[in-house]
Amino acid sequence: MGLHILVVAINFPFHPLIVGRCLPLSGHTQAKEIIEGIYSMFRKHDCTLVEVNPLAETPEGDVVVCDAKINFDDNAEFRQTDVFKHRDRTQEDPREVEVKDA
Numbered sequence: 001m002g003l004h005i006l007v008v009a010i011n012f013p014f015h016p017l018i019v020g021r022c023l024p025l026s027g028h029t030q031a032k033e034i035i036e037g038i039y040s041m042f043r044k045h046d047c048t049l050v051e052v053n054p055l056a057e058t059p060e061g062d063v064v065v066c067d068a069k070i071n072f073d074d075n076a077e078f079r080q081t082d083v084f085k086h087r088d089r090t091q092e093d094p095r096e097v098e099v100k101d102a
Contacts, residue, residue, distance in 0.1 A: 030063035031055070045083055046076030074100075 034055070042050050049071040056066050077084045089097050 034063060034065060041070075046073040046080055047071065048073050 038050050038052065041047065047070060049069065051069040052065050052067070053069075054066050055063065057063055072080060072083055
């Protein structure tokens with residue numbers, strides 16, 4: 001297989017092709033493109049968390065994101081109006097919503 005992902009993370013700057021090659025997937029190019037997209041989204045939209053689990057390979061060899069959790073920096077709401085207009089406050093702690101709206 002390739003390098004262990006922790007070895008990559010510690011010793012190399014972020015490079016999606018290296019990360020993609022460390023995953024046990026035959027679709028290295030697709031994995032690279034997905035990882036680049038995730039990283040780009042993280043930076044562009046002021047994310048505080050992008051968790052993909054699982055990243056899977058179909059029987060045809062395609063790489064897909066099956067589920068993801070994404071959090072955004074509340075302090076970036078003024079910059080990310082398109083993101084925050086989709087905010088579902090019913091999924092948040094009501095006490096925090098009340099304080100924010102006060």
